[in-house]
Amino acid sequence: MAESSTSYIRLVQHLIEACLCFNLSKEKCIEALDKHANIMPVITSTVWKELEKENKEFFHAYNKAQEDKILEMETLQKIQKKLSEASISDSK
Numbered sequence: 001m002a003e004s005s006t007s008y009i010r011l012v013q014h015l016i017e018a019c020l021c022f023n024l025s026k027e028k029c030i031e032a033l034d035k036h037a038n039i040m041p042v043i044t045s046t047v048w049k050e051l052e053k054e055n056k057e058f059f060h061a062y063n064k065a066q067e068d069k070i071l072e073m074e075t076l077q078k079i080q081k082k083l084s085e086a087s088i089s090d091s092k
Helices: 002-021 026-037 041-054 056-090
Strands: none
Touching: 002 026, 002 041, 026 041, 041 056
16 A cells, blocks of 8 residues: 555656646646646645655745746736726827
8 A cells, every 4th residue: 555655646746747847836736636637636735845845945946936927927917008008098
């Protein structure tokens, strides 16, 4: 049974690593593995947390990049909104 559990955890780890290659956030990874691999979110979350403990520097940089990506998207949305509002006021 322990060998089976170990291989299952390795599978989840491998799938998480694939999610990381696609720059998925922890939440999106949990969602994807639940939907496409039928892996319970609590399992993915637990394995992710263990990977974070073992690879602190990597995950610090990864999480920072994720935050930067979110801020960049929010900034772009604000700019697009301003441009759209300017375009509407110019056409009046």
